[in-house]
Amino acid sequence: MTCKHRFIIVLSVVVAALLPVFCSYAGQDLERLDPWAFESPKRPGAVFPHDDHMMFLDDDCSICHHVYENGELVPGDSSEDLYCIDCHSLKPVPDNPMPLEAAYHNLCRDCHFDRGTGPVLCGECHVKE
Ligand code: HEC
Numbered sequence: 001m002t003c004k005h006r007f008i009i010v011l012s013v014v015v016a017a018l019l020p021v022f023c024s025y026a027g028q029d030l031e032r033l034d035p036w037a038f039e040s041p042k043r044p045g046a047v048f049p050h051d052d053h054m055m056f057l058d059d060d061c062s063i064c065h066h067v068y069e070n071g072e073l074v075p076g077d078s079s080e081d082l083y084c085i086d087c088h089s090l091k092p093v094p095d096n097p098m099p100l101e102a103a104y105h106n107l108c109r110d111c112h113f114d115r116g117t118g119p120v121l122c123g124e125c126h127v128k129e
């Protein structure tokens, strides 16, 4: 084995070991949402294949991770470094009139409804674990 070959093998091992770190940073291992932000959740966390949604939606992060300025949507700008609750509080406030539960339901359910695909019934998203 030449030195060059050995270098390539070591490099591949390092890259393979780091891959899960990059992937989890991209949110890709998310399969079900954890309702931690709600004070006393009544339902099991919603099933949400995050990775598949990136594919369904042509990698447009800003559809869900949006940014608003003075109440106006900033097209193309995205906020995946923030949680929904960072902007949508549990109770409506003047700064953001849409509370967290409505924000999730309006985003998820409305898109499925409008496109005629994806779950729209309670038990289809809040699937028992
Ligand atoms: C398209 C998927 C979807 C559908 C359909 C849906 N939900 Fe949700 N719901 C969510 C998501 C996402 C959240 C926020 C994160 C979480 O709790 O998993 C949420 C949060 C909630 C919460 C607040 C958290 C908690 O557990 O207390 C309640 C209550 C709730 N949903 C009830 C319902 C009821 C009742 C229905 C049917 C009328 C319903 N949901 C339909 C996706 C959905």
Ligand code: HEC
Residues within 6 Å of the ligand: 024, 025, 026, 027, 028, 030, 033, 050, 053, 054, 057, 059, 060, 061, 062, 063, 064, 065, 080, 081, 082, 083, 084, 085
């Ligand atoms: C269909 C909606 C949707 C799309 C499209 C989407 N995300 Fe997300 N993403 C979510 C939701 C919902 C969460 C959970 C947010 C929360 O907990 O407040 C999330 C969480 C994340 C997280 C945190 C992961 C974790 O495990 O905590 C990252 C990072 C992320 N998304 C990146 C991205 C990137 C990058 C893109 C575009 C390539 C993208 N998302 C596209 C809805 C989406």
Ligand code: HEC
Residues within 6 Å of the ligand: 064, 065, 066, 067, 068, 071, 079, 082, 083, 084, 085, 086, 087, 088, 095, 096, 097, 098, 102, 103, 104, 106, 107
């Ligand atoms: C950087 C702050 C911020 C983040 C992060 C954020 N939002 Fe919003 N969102 C807003 C603001 C501001 C509005 C406008 C509210 C209004 O004026 O009615 C809005 C509006 C909405 C609306 C109504 C308009 C529309 O696009 O349908 C939904 C639904 C929504 N947000 C869901 C979510 C969900 C779910 C998440 C997490 C994936 C999220 N938002 C993350 C600030 C944010």
Ligand code: HEC
Residues within 6 Å of the ligand: 046, 047, 048, 049, 052, 053, 056, 057, 063, 064, 104, 107, 108, 109, 111, 112, 115, 117, 118, 119, 124, 125
């Ligand atoms: C902008 C559109 C859009 C948004 C927002 C969206 N989805 Fe979806 N979702 C889709 C589409 C499109 C499909 C179906 C794709 C297919 O099967 O062809 C889907 C499918 C699903 C499925 C079934 C997955 C499967 O493999 O059969 C679940 C569960 C789901 N969505 C949950 C959610 C939850 C929870 C949210 C909010 C956090 C959400 N979705 C937000 C477009 C969206």
